[in-house]
Amino acid sequence: LPYSLRVPAKPRNPENNPGRPGELALIRRIRNRALSHSRTGITLGIGDDCALLKLRPGEEAAVTTDLSIAGRHFLLEVHPPEVVGYRTLARGLSDLAAMGARPVAAFVSLGLPRELTVPRGRQSAWVERFYDGLLALADACKTPLAGGDLAQSPVALADIVLVGAVPNGKALLRSGARLGHVIYLTGSLGGAAAGLGLLRGMRGLRIVGGFPAISKKMSDLASAHLHPQPRITQGLWLQRKSMATAAIDLSDGLSTDLNHLCQESGVAAEVDAASLPLHADATLEQALHGGEDYELLFTAAPTVRMPRHIGGVPVTRIGRIVRRRKGAALVTLQTDEGDAPLLPQGWQHFS
Amino acid sequence: LPYSLRVPAKPRNPENNPGRPGELALIRRIRNRALSHSRTGITLGIGDDCALLKLRPGEEAAVTTDLSIAGRHFLLEVHPPEVVGYRTLARGLSDLAAMGARPVAAFVSLGLPRELTVPRGRQSAWVERFYDGLLALADACKTPLAGGDLAQSPVALADIVLVGAVPNGKALLRSGARLGHVIYLTGSLGGAAAGLGLLRGMRGLRIVGGFPAISKKMSDLASAHLHPQPRITQGLWLQRKSMATAAIDLSDGLSTDLNHLCQESGVAAEVDAASLPLHADATLEQALHGGEDYELLFTAAPTVRMPRHIGGVPVTRIGRIVRRRKGAALVTLQTDEGDAPLLPQGWQHFS
DSSP, X not given: OOOOOSSOSSOOOGGGOTTSOOHHHXXXXXXXXXXXXXXXXXXXXXXXXXXXXXOOTTEEEEEEEEEEEBTTTBOTTTSOHHHHHHHHHHHHHHHHHHHTOEEEEEEEEEEEOGGGSSOBTTBOOHHHHHHHHHHHHHHHTTOOEEEEEEEEOSSOEEEEEXXXXXXXXXOOOGGGOOTTXXXXXXXXXXXXXXXHHHHHHOSSOEEETTEEEOOHHXXXXXXXXXXXXXXXXXXXXXXXXXXXXXXXXXXXXXXXXXXXXXXXXTOEEEEEGGGOOBOTTOOHHHHHHOOOOOOEEEEEOTTOOOOSEETTEEEEEEEEEEOOOTTSOSEEEEETTEEEEOOOOSOOSOO | OOOOOSSOSSOOOGGGOTTSOOHHHHHHHHHHHHHTSOOTTEEEOBTBSSEEEOOOTTEEEEEEEEEEEBTTTBOTTTSOHHHHHXXXXXXXXXXXXXXXXXXXXXXXXXXXOGGGSSOBTTBOOHHXXXXXXXXXXXXXXXXXXXXXXXXXXXXXXXXXXXXXXXXXXXXXXXXXXXXXXXXXXXXXXXXXHHHHHHHHHOSXXXXXXXXXXXOHHHHHHTHHHHSOOOOHHHHHHHHHTTOOSEEEEOSSOHHHHHHHHHHHHTOEEEEEGGGXXXXXXXXXXXXXXXXXXXXXXXXXXXXOOOOSEETTEEXXXXXXXXXXXXXSOSEEEEETTEEEEOOOOSOOSOO
């Protein structure tokens, strides 16, 4: 049985075995890299039983976890390791954005097959390049990596944990939408699904150093999928200005996430199809049901004067909150050809 | 490819499909169960983008993550689902104990093969029984389950996240041991390794409802392995009384964890073999290198009068902190036959 008794057959000490770096050596390298990045708010980082995080007086902690599994949330044969690392952190940051929280620290638990932890000739190991991508976004969003776990696993997976902070009682919840409120959206829809379609349509993906490599041109074309921008600035702005009554991030697709928001708020919604800000490459289908756009979907009172841009990102009015009716769909899509129920058709597990 | 575009081929709505519960239905059941348990400190639990946690003024947050993978940290063919759930939470709570932190909330990300999420005839699904075990310990330790994630995975795995709270600057660190300090240990050593040995030596493990079942007698005999007791009370007591200078929990085995503590403190240690509190069924080998005892290993100034018990658990003096010498082992085991280096031989990944 592969399960270790934690009493190995013979003594071993990875410290004295530099050719085959053990967990300690790998963790030490990750720690050194994490330490060289920003650390505001972290009293104690990687290397003890827990990390210690300090909030400001009057703040509460916002905590989210997101599990990504190879073959389901990312593809080792399509996504370069840096992209997997970047997207893993982006998922967690987007949840903080949806609460209007400022990021305090990230943690990542990695389960990896052994071959992804060792260098390939003179090329870096997959795991090192995963951290390159993750730490690049961590730096851009001033989010220190404060810890995590590392274990051998037959399938590659990453569980990301984000801890944020938000003034007491000021978090943007899914449950605050009320009759007559207006529905808004940051950025555009369907770009992530369209970008993934482009990537998967490519013949003969280039392989460099054993892993997929994406040309600069393709990287730009599929950027909405490869490098989504968590809307931290926009979420914080809405929270500080008390402009939004409810918010959710678009991880599962508009149809699914707007249904979630209505469910939690006890309301229904109408969406104007013509008003939807489609990504240049996206179909309506991708805009409605394609997930991973990581835009913010939020509501505001009708009296609020919403700006056209927040932090340089366009904000579009796409519909309104209406009364819930028994037997009717929670979300209705209004088009020139009439109204149609917009059922949740985005990402769902076990269904 | 199994990777979902998040744009499924045809509409589906698990809400209208009660015979095959979708993720939402499962999450709703878990949420209802979590809500029926204690919720102190949680402003907002499962169902939004993040959970919201409130600390007391003057406290900082202690955060830990631990990844458990089937075949490596637990065995589906040996451990009943309730035991996997219990042990998953115990690992995280033990890290909080080692910091002297009080538990605030737990999060668990589960990756599961589909067959573990569906009931077996009239028997509960594996995942429901996993939560039975986890929530039983959560109740006993007054630790609410505040969220998590659920994804389909070819291998069963659970990532546990614990958030605790500790007064500013009062956390027990690994790095505080100094020359002349005394080394103490709660409880006894090697019981978990001995218990696992018993379990694995059993012929024809009983299978009930598709999963392993353990007799009451075996459950008692192997309790140190099946139901380890996180030393939350003891860690809190040491922190509040400012009695300990450094602490770590024994997850990887005495040899490995004492080496960690010495490494972080920049010191060395001597252990009296004769003083070690062996579990009744354990060998010296299991006591030194067997992991998962989840006892607290801590140091105190020599002037401190340490009680013989803390919260009903025995405390044993097992050695002392000495000066680090170049080229010498960090930890020395002293026996009747002389001194021997005690190299880290416990659990390590990728080595």
